[in-house]
Amino acid sequence: MPAFPLVQIEETLSNDYLQNAVYTSTGRLIVKRKDLVSGAVLPEYQELRDQANRIKRHTIENLDYYLEQLESKVVERGGKVLWCRDGGEVVDFLVKLAAEKNTNLIVKSKSMVTEEFGMNERLAQHGLEPVETDLGEFIIQLAHEKPYHIVLPALHMTRYQVADLFTEKLGVEREEVIEKQTKIARAVLRQKFLHAGIGITGANFLVAESGAAVMATNEGNGRFTSTAPKVHVVIAGIEKLVPRAKDLATFLKLLARSATGQPLTVYTSFLSGPRRPNEIDGPEEFYLVLLDNGRTKLLADREKRQSLYCIRCGSCLNHCPVYRKIGGHNYPWVYSGPIGSIITPQYQGVMQSPWLPFASSLCGACAEVCPVKIEIPKLLLLLRSEVNKAKEKEHKNWLEHLIFRGWAWLMRHPKLFELGGMMGSAVLTAPESGGLIRNVLPFFRVGPLKAWIKERDLPPLPEKSFRQLWRERERTEKH
Amino acid sequence: MARDYILHKVRTALGRSAGQAPEEVPPARIAIPEIDFESRVRTFFSRIEELAGKTYRAESPEDARDYVARVTGGRSAVASNAPILAECGITGLAGVRYGFHGEPELREACSTAEFGITGADYALADTGSLVMLSSADEARMVSLLPPVHIAIVGKVRLLTGLDELFTVLPDPASQTSSMVVITGPSRTADIEQFLIRGVHGPGEIHVVLI
Numbered sequence: 001m002p003a004f005p006l007v008q009i010e011e012t013l014s015n016d017y018l019q020n021a022v023y024t025s026t027g028r029l030i031v032k033r034k035d036l037v038s039g040a041v042l043p044e045y046q047e048l049r050d051q052a053n054r055i056k057r058h059t060i061e062n063l064d065y066y067l068e069q070l071e072s073k074v075v076e077r078g079g080k081v082l083w084c085r086d087g088g089e090v091v092d093f094l095v096k097l098a099a100e101k102n103t104n105l106i107v108k109s110k111s112m113v114t115e116e117f118g119m120n121e122r123l124a125q126h127g128l129e130p131v132e133t134d135l136g137e138f139i140i141q142l143a144h145e146k147p148y149h150i151v152l153p154a155l156h157m158t159r160y161q162v163a164d165l166f167t168e169k170l171g172v173e174r175e176e177v178i179e180k181q182t183k184i185a186r187a188v189l190r191q192k193f194l195h196a197g198i199g200i201t202g203a204n205f206l207v208a209e210s211g212a213a214v215m216a217t218n219e220g221n222g223r224f225t226s227t228a229p230k231v232h233v234v235i236a237g238i239e240k241l242v243p244r245a246k247d248l249a250t251f252l253k254l255l256a257r258s259a260t261g262q263p264l265t266v267y268t269s270f271l272s273g274p275r276r277p278n279e280i281d282g283p284e285e286f287y288l289v290l291l292d293n294g295r296t297k298l299l300a301d302r303e304k305r306q307s308l309y310c311i312r313c314g315s316c317l318n319h320c321p322v323y324r325k326i327g328g329h330n331y332p333w334v335y336s337g338p339i340g341s342i343i344t345p346q347y348q349g350v351m352q353s354p355w356l357p358f359a360s361s362l363c364g365a366c367a368e369v370c371p372v373k374i375e376i377p378k379l380l381l382l383l384r385s386e387v388n389k390a391k392e393k394e395h396k397n398w399l400e401h402l403i404f405r406g407w408a409w410l411m412r413h414p415k416l417f418e419l420g421g422m423m424g425s426a427v428l429t430a431p432e433s434g435g436l437i438r439n440v441l442p443f444f445r446v447g448p449l450k451a452w453i454k455e456r457d458l459p460p461l462p463e464k465s466f467r468q469l470w471r472e473r474e475r476t477e478k479h
Numbered sequence: 480m481a482r483d484y485i486l487h488k489v490r491t492a493l494g495r496s497a498g499q500a501p502e503e504v505p506p507a508r509i510a511i512p513e514i515d516f517e518s519r520v521r522t523f524f525s526r527i528e529e530l531a532g533k534t535y536r537a538e539s540p541e542d543a544r545d546y547v548a549r550v551t552g553g554r555s556a557v558a559s560n561a562p563i564l565a566e567c568g569i570t571g572l573a574g575v576r577y578g579f580h581g582e583p584e585l586r587e588a589c590s591t592a593e594f595g596i597t598g599a600d601y602a603l604a605d606t607g608s609l610v611m612l613s614s615a616d617e618a619r620m621v622s623l624l625p626p627v628h629i630a631i632v633g634k635v636r637l638l639t640g641l642d643e644l645f646t647v648l649p650d651p652a653s654q655t656s657s658m659v660v661i662t663g664p665s666r667t668a669d670i671e672q673f674l675i676r677g678v679h680g681p682g683e684i685h686v687v688l689i
Contacts, residue, residue: 021671024672025672028672044510047508048508051505051508054505055505058501058502058504058505061493061502062493062495062501062502063489063493064486064489064490064493064495064497064499065495065499065500065501066501067485067486067489068486073652077652077656083480083481083482083484083485084481085481085484085485089481133679134669135667135669135670135678136667136669136670139669139670152668152669152672153669154669154670155672157670158671159670159671159673162670178670178671178673178675179675181670182667182670182675182678185678186677186678186679189679190679193679194586194590207652209650210650210651210652210653211652212651212652218665218666218667218678219665219666219667219678219679219680220623220665220678220679220680220681221678221679223619223623223659223679223680224623224679224680226657227619227620227623227657228586228620238485238489243504244504244507244649244650245645245648245649245650245651245652246507246509246645246646246649247507248641248645249507249508249509249641249642249644249645250507250508252641253641260668262662263526263605263606263662264606264608264660264662265662266661266662266663266664266665266666266680267659267660267661267662267665267680268659268660268662269657269658269659270651270652270657270658270659270660271656271657272651272652272655272656272657273652273656274656275613275656275657276655276656278614278615279613279614279615279618279655279656279657280560280579280580280581280582280585280613280615280618281582281585281586281613281618281619281620282613282619282656282657286656290485292481292485292488296485296488296489296492299488299489299492299493300491300492305492
């Protein structure tokens with residue numbers, strides 16, 4: 001069981017650049033989103049959220065039906081469907097495909113699902129060259145890091161770090177101007193696009209009735225990846241479905257607004273099968289990989305299966321007071337923020353990082369901005385109780401167990417309880433306390449309470465306890 | 480087999496059995512506002528301009544052609560096979576190459592051209608978007624590879640928004656393998672959230688409404 005990453009979190013908290021970068025970037029997204037969902041601009045916003053929730057619930061609860069419908073439609077359009085239980089099966093398929101197509105170079109557009117199983121590293125081990133083409137992901141890949149944020153993967157890096165990285169890895173002259181850095185990436189990636197044998201994309205939605213994958217990008221890399229190479233492979237989790245193309249009228253209005261504060265992303269692609277006989281360009285082969293990778297585990301629980309409604313907009317991260325302080329790299333898996341805190345324990349098992357559901361103030365901001373209305377705080381509470389149950393089973397919380405046993409015993413013995421209170425009161429009302437417990441009880445300043453008491457204190461006990469006051473009052477009333 | 484394994488796990492989790500019909504699907508939410516043509520044009524243009532796109536309202540096909548001639552100034556351009564471009568006389572302009580039906584030649588031309596000129600199957604007023612369906616008339620690369628994209632849109636194609644699009648076209652896959660909704664020039668803000676236009680797609684977009 002990995003420990004709570006205290007040291008790393010403290011490093012993040014004391015890194016001024018990072019604190020500022022995370023705070024301002026997420027802050028900007030908060031403001032942009034707020035403008036676009038306001039009553040003046042989008043009066044039907046709440047209705048859209050309700051509808052999105054309704055459609056997702058319906059789809060997830062009839063998922064087997066829609067998966068089979070999707071499969072038969074993709075095949076009807078000339079595409080091939082591949083089902084994979086885990087990332088290993090995806091890697092095996094891609095390695096075989098690359099050998100069949102006699103290609104090493106693979107271009108790839110941003111996809112969180114492929115991060116789940118470290119696809120790029122695993123393909124590289126097989127001698128393939130997968131290249132991320134989203135600018136942020138390209139940078140992250142060069143730096144061998146994981147995304148800092150679902151939609152802003154390189155949010156934590158400065159232009160100067162990017163300059164170092166490009167010089168070192170691309171062998172170009174040092175360039176600190178962001179516009180020129182973008183041009184360098186464009187030129188490098190343009191060649192990759194035009195020479196890659198396979199293009200891999202994710203999908204924001206899968207439309208069952210159409211047999212289509214829908215993808216939203218801003219840079220155009222998703223379009224390029226699905227256009228230039230001869231083979232296009234879509235890799236998507238089995239939960240990405242919506243029944244009809246018409247449902248996109250709801251979801252597309254919510255996705256970009258919640259993610260980046262845009263009414264729509266620059267490119268929204270609706271892709272179904274390889275190019276048709278009359279079409280001039282586009283891939284000659286189209287594969288849809290439907291990946292489980294633990295998703296079926298999340299389905300079993302009636303309450304928690306709503307975690308699968310998530311459309312990966314990242315809005316809950318932006319609005320989370322915990323994410324905004326500790327950033328994206330202190331979460332144990334690829335999904336950070338509130339959504340990470342509810343799905344990671346379900347994919348990996350609650351005892352893998354038992355502290356995770358507790359890393360929340362339960363302020364509810366995440367649920368308020370979630371475009372598909374996932375009840376994140378409620379799920380956090382459910383997971384907390386699962387952690388506690390699991391700990392009880394493992395008897396790992398013997399200290400807490402002991403304290404509460406003692407407390408319960410004391411509460412059942414009113415005389416002893418009162419005696420304890422009187423003793424406490426006598427000590428703590430001493431004049432040198434100055435109203436603060438830490439001034440009288442030095443043991444509060446050491447051990448586990450030290451950090452807590454440094455910033456706050458308990459109020460001193462009153463001279464008379466509630467029980468004393470109650471007795472006095474009864475006495476006066478009798479007279 | 481992975482397929483049966485996954486479907487079995489899904490059904491077990493949901494308490495469903497193979498071949499079981501789904502519950503009734505909630506109706507799609509479609510609301511098409513009544514907006515007169517002139518207001519639609521105003522919204523359409525202002526949305527594009529907010530995204531740093533250029534707009535032009537052409538009085539006639541010749542007017543559209545002249546606008547394109549002013550923008551390209553005889554530099555290299557690739558035109559799609561959309562009939563509207565020939566009708567306007569755009570394919571006859573200096574520097575414009577057209578009539579591509581094979582992928583390798585098209586790819587080569589689009590890789591070097593400074594302008595890509597296309598029609599549009601639909602346009603969406605409330606977001607300032609172009610809707611392009613891949614076909615024999617419209618290849619995907621013309622609006623993707625060159626650094627500047629010029630789209631010529633007939634006024635009958637201007638819809639109110641996504642709701643109307645999916646009403647007119649309830650299943651895009653029945654017509655094409657690729658529909659793309661283009662909203663403004665290609666952009667990124669991945670380094671320090673600094674907005675840059677023109678990453679992989681065109682950094683400049685011109686929309687001419689006839």
